[in-house]
Amino acid sequence: MMDWFRGGAKADESDASDDLLKQGDKERDAGDLTAALHFYGKALAVAGSPDKRKAALLAQSRTYVLNGDLTEAEEAATRALDLGVCAPSLVRRGCARRKLGHFGAAYEDLRRAAQLDPQNREARDEIRRLHAAAQRRQKFEAEAQRDAEAEQLRASLPGDLVDAVIASCREPFYAEASVAPGLGYELNAAIARVQGSVLAITPPRRCPGVNLSTTGKAVRDGKAPFYVDVVVRGDRPYEAGVWFRLVYASREGPPRIRQASLGRTIVVDDDADHHGRRAGLQFYALLASRSDEPFGLEAVVEGLRAALEDDGSDRWRHAASDHSRRRRVIDAYRNEWPAHKIGLFGDIDEASALATAVSTPGPFAPPVLLPKSALAPRLVEAIEAGDLRRCVEEVCEGVYAFDLFSAEFTTALLAEVDYFYASKLPAARPNSMNNYGIIVNDIGLEPLMVALQRLVLLPLARELFSSSDRGDPATGFDSTHAFVVKYRADEDSHLDVHTDDSDVTFNVCLGRDFEGCGLVFCGMIGAADHRCHKHTYHHRVGACVVHLGARRHGADHITSGERLNLVIWNHGLAWRESEGAMAHQMAYEKEGGPPDPRCVSYTHDRDYGSFKPYTAGIVDFKHRGWCPPQGAEYNGFRADE
Ligand SMILES: O=C(O)CCC(=O)C(=O)O
Numbered sequence: 001m002m003d004w005f006r007g008g009a010k011a012d013e014s015d016a017s018d019d020l021l022k023q024g025d026k027e028r029d030a031g032d033l034t035a036a037l038h039f040y041g042k043a044l045a046v047a048g049s050p051d052k053r054k055a056a057l058l059a060q061s062r063t064y065v066l067n068g069d070l071t072e073a074e075e076a077a078t079r080a081l082d083l084g085v086c087a088p089s090l091v092r093r094g095c096a097r098r099k100l101g102h103f104g105a106a107y108e109d110l111r112r113a114a115q116l117d118p119q120n121r122e123a124r125d126e127i128r129r130l131h132a133a134a135q136r137r138q139k140f141e142a143e144a145q146r147d148a149e150a151e152q153l154r155a156s157l158p159g160d161l162v163d164a165v166i167a168s169c170r171e172p173f174y175a176e177a178s179v180a181p182g183l184g185y186e187l188n189a190a191i192a193r194v195q196g197s198v199l200a201i202t203p204p205r206r207c208p209g210v211n212l213s214t215t216g217k218a219v220r221d222g223k224a225p226f227y228v229d230v231v232v233r234g235d236r237p238y239e240a241g242v243w244f245r246l247v248y249a250s251r252e253g254p255p256r257i258r259q260a261s262l263g264r265t266i267v268v269d270d271d272a273d274h275h276g277r278r279a280g281l282q283f284y285a286l287l288a289s290r291s292d293e294p295f296g297l298e299a300v301v302e303g304l305r306a307a308l309e310d311d312g313s314d315r316w317r318h319a320a321s322d323h324s325r326r327r328r329v330i331d332a333y334r335n336e337w338p339a340h341k342i343g344l345f346g347d348i349d350e351a352s353a354l355a356t357a358v359s360t361p362g363p364f365a366p367p368v369l370l371p372k373s374a375l376a377p378r379l380v381e382a383i384e385a386g387d388l389r390r391c392v393e394e395v396c397e398g399v400y401a402f403d404l405f406s407a408e409f410t411t412a413l414l415a416e417v418d419y420f421y422a423s424k425l426p427a428a429r430p431n432s433m434n435n436y437g438i439i440v441n442d443i444g445l446e447p448l449m450v451a452l453q454r455l456v457l458l459p460l461a462r463e464l465f466s467s468s469d470r471g472d473p474a475t476g477f478d479s480t481h482a483f484v485v486k487y488r489a490d491e492d493s494h495l496d497v498h499t500d501d502s503d504v505t506f507n508v509c510l511g512r513d514f515e516g517c518g519l520v521f522c523g524m525i526g527a528a529d530h531r532c533h534k535h536t537y538h539h540r541v542g543a544c545v546v547h548l549g550a551r552r553h554g555a556d557h558i559t560s561g562e563r564l565n566l567v568i569w570n571h572g573l574a575w576r577e578s579e580g581a582m583a584h585q586m587a588y589e590k591e592g593g594p595p596d597p598r599c600v601s602y603t604h605d606r607d608y609g610s611f612k613p614y615t616a617g618i619v620d621f622k623h624r625g626w627c628p629p630q631g632a633e634y635n636g637f638r639a640d641e
């Protein structure tokens, strides 16, 4: 039988190399790789044309891989490529490079192979193996890094304290714990002592929920440990403060520490989940090096301050680079674009805004950041009546809508966004599928979003997404990521269906006139019906739709006009780190039947082409999908050819 990689040799006259190749194949199939290589070498020596030489080289390359001689395998494939670039040669070299651990170079080869020959199954299989290997390596490296940091810690701390630190870094952030008697009193006393040195610090409060070790579920619990929120100021770019949350079950700690403000700092573990941002062992090591009682509240607050003060290291600058970029943009925007200082935002004093947002006692005492006049009258009424549910309408199972902002505030917010666009300052894009959106932290609106989350979004989410059998997705929110999305026929015209890296998503329409661009809702990630259509929601200016991030959704093509929405992602670590939240990501149920074409995704799905055409702008995504994972396909599933 002809091997797939001999295709090019067909046109040639047969010569002595053909027989030698066949003999080599026979030896290879019989398991004698040395003999196979011997015959392939001879075939190469007598091959009468470039194609025949290539066939011999590819046979060599493949056999070298089987033999574990990976450098030789790569070299043989490179020589084959020198005779002419083709998909099989790229696949052989990509395979050798993957096994050598050169993942970037392997990916380049395999991607080119798939582009040259989209039918090449081996290229696709290799890409899948490459992804899996890269993930394994990342995990292994992260473990090795943590072990090294733990060793470092052992040099300066007694063993039992090191074990406690490691546990506090690895256990769920809001893990249940027995709380020391009198802890609230002790924390209050420590808070009084550090008050003057920070922008804001809250009294100790019970964590809104805990992550139960018995069931792995996040649940609301009145007996939870205490948390303290603190906004710490540092050197530029941290002069407006960074918000941290400290969770204590005993006076001397170690506490669990989380950076609630977006962006990296030296405090955050380099491998931490982007929306988790927990302190890493290296920060606990810093604490241990500074004090004899390193984990008490005062020492931790001092340590946070020290971490945000420029220590002159490259590592500090590297960790701060994200904030520096944002700081430069906000400063330029505020100072060079006074026109944006319209009523609502002109009065916000940045130096105190985040502190105000974090520490104003709720619920529903709208601080200066979020005056009553910003909210829709029906929402205000519902808040005042203590019955939030009454202003919310159920759009379909698990999706709700309500009026969030007043008409004036919606107009002001849109004007703010327009001013920012007019400034032409660079904005970080909210995600890779979005070329025209802006992250609203970049225009200085983080404090407003924090206030909104505390005063409106969390209480509402708690009403709507009460306990499921997996736990409670709205146990508590402790960080937000908000951005504006923008659609126009000549810019981003739609958003492919996806799930959000958000626990609960609020999405409010700011304007303008538009047609089309409905928001398509499908099932929950991992469920048998995750690609079944549930509802298409039509946005209305000022109205907000709310859903779990784990629900598949996407925006239809816009047919005319322009649509701008403010999307607010809300994160709560109790839920995020619970087994309940992760369960659906690990095990997909088998799909009950073929998907609805409205719910297929060209960026995620392996069978998009069976339901919709890969048009010019999206054809590059073909064969890159992973969904549904193997084993979860409906009967009759066919991956794209
Ligand atoms: O355009 C919309 O309404 C949806 C936006 C969205 O889902 C997202 O940005 O994650």
Ligand SMILES: [Fe+2]
Pocket (backbone or CB within 6 Å): 498, 499, 500, 553
């Ligand atoms: Fe989304």
